[in-house]
Amino acid sequence: MDLTRVDEIIAKHHGEASSLIQILLEIQSENSWLPKEVMERISQELQVPLTRVHHISTFYKAFSLVPKGRHEVHICMGTACHVRGATRVLDAVQDLTGIKPGETDLELKFSLETVNCLGCCALGPVLEIDGKTYGKMTPVETKNVLQSYE
Amino acid sequence: MSEIRLTIDGREVKASDGMTLLEAAQAAGIHIPTICHHEKLEPFGGCRLCIVELEEKGWSRLVVSCVYPAENNLVVHTRSAKVDRIRKTILELLLAHAPDAFDLQDLAKEYGADKDRFEKEASFCIHCGLCVRYCAEVKKKNAVGFIDRGIRKEISFVPEIALKECWDCKECFPLCPTEALQAAYVLTRALAGHLLEKEPAQPKA
Numbered sequence: 298m299d300l301t302r303v304d305e306i307i308a309k310h311h312g313e314a315s316s317l318i319q320i321l322l323e324i325q326s327e328n329s330w331l332p333k334e335v336m337e338r339i340s341q342e343l344q345v346p347l348t349r350v351h352h353i354s355t356f357y358k359a360f361s362l363v364p365k366g367r368h369e370v371h372i373c374m375g376t377a378c379h380v381r382g383a384t385r386v387l388d389a390v391q392d393l394t395g396i397k398p399g400e401t402d403l404e405l406k407f408s409l410e411t412v413n414c415l416g417c418c419a420l421g422p423v424l425e426i427d428g429k430t431y432g433k434m435t436p437v438e439t440k441n442v443l444q445s446y447e
Numbered sequence: 448m449s450e451i452r453l454t455i456d457g458r459e460v461k462a463s464d465g466m467t468l469l470e471a472a473q474a475a476g477i478h479i480p481t482i483c484h485h486e487k488l489e490p491f492g493g494c495r496l497c498i499v500e501l502e503e504k505g506w507s508r509l510v511v512s513c514v515y516p517a518e519n520n521l522v523v524h525t526r527s528a529k530v531d532r533i534r535k536t537i538l539e540l541l542l543a544h545a546p547d548a549f550d551l552q553d554l555a556k557e558y559g560a561d562k563d564r565f566e567k568e569a570s571f572c573i574h575c576g577l578c579v580r581y582c583a584e585v586k587k588k589n590a591v592g593f594i595d596r597g598i599r600k601e602i603s604f605v606p607e608i609a610l611k612e613c614w615d616c617k618e619c620f621p622l623c624p625t626e627a628l629q630a631a632y633v634l635t636r637a638l639a640g641h642l643l644e645k646e647p648a649q650p651k652a
């Protein structure tokens with residue numbers, strides 16, 4: 298990520314230390330992860346110790362310290378989806394992408410996470426990619442869906 | 448500063464405004480065990496070992512003495528059966544993480560804590576925060592901090608700062624009740640040592 302863009306975001310928050318989390322969130326959503334240099338820059342500009350930036354960026358699950366794939370795959374493992382076969386969907390995704398929950402593949406195509414209930418249990422098992430919901434997933438359907446992403 | 452009078456373990460004790468219960472007890476020569484407390488650092492209240500029982504109108508209440516302000520007319524018990532039982536459990540839990548820590552072993556003896564009560568999960572660090580807070584508050588270097596949370600929380604050195612500042616300081620080492628801190632530092636140096644060699648080579652004579 299371009300550090301001048303980081304500086305812009307920091308300036309928008311008047312370089313205030315109390316805006317640390319807000320700044321991190323903005324960078325996370327723009328860049329999908331927080332590179333080391335970016336955290337160092339924030340620490341310098343806001344004059345907060347790097348240890349605190351690290352503490353916060355590792356505390357909240359919203360932040361990633363490793364690059365994310367172009368597509369974020371969320372598989373619901375909530376109770377309803379679970380009894381309707383979410384594990385099979387998860388297995389299918391793991392087989393096709395070669396990654397486990399929390400990981401990203403080497404081509405940076407997919408990142409995989411499991412979640413607990415997306416709030417549409419009647420559609421279970423549910424798969425969500427970049428915010429788009431796919432319901433009533435079977436392993437075969439899962440494969441078709443994943444293959445439609447570049 | 449106004450004077451405060453309270454009773455600790457049946458003794459009338461004087462304290463001044465702004466003191467914690469722990470400080471009031473210490474000033475009166477009454478010992479309360481602590482792990483995460485350090486005079487030079489802000490109260491933290493992390494380990495809960497310094498817990499004491501307050502008696503109020505026939506009720507009793509547990510408070511953490513290193514963060515609880517001394518107040519007039521408080522009746523404090525530092526070694527009630529309840530307090531001892533809680534300290535014992537706290538020690539047993541801490542010993543599951545750092546079974547070989549000497550400070551903990553000594554306290555375990557005193558409170559009859561069984562170091563094998565809980566399954567071992569040797570993370571060594573018991574999250575007292577002494578190293579992190581000392582480095583931040585006293586040395587103002589922030590070379591070491593906490594990362595992650597819950598059961599995965601651990602201390603972590605910032606290699607660039609640690610390589611520059613820690614070698615000649617190491618004041619946090621003796622504060623650590625376990626050996627987690629030294630281990631983490633040695634590991635950081637081993638993994639990040641190459642950063643040291645980046646210094647420009649001396650021109651040959």
Ligand code: SF4
Binds near residue numbers: 572573576602
């Ligand atoms: S490394 Fe030692 S001093 Fe630092 S938080 Fe852990 S137990 Fe406390």
Ligand code: FES
Binds near residue numbers: 413419
């Ligand atoms: S359990 Fe999957 S959407 Fe509710």
Ligand code: FES
Binds near residue numbers: 493496513514
């Ligand atoms: S010494 Fe009071 S909570 Fe640790």
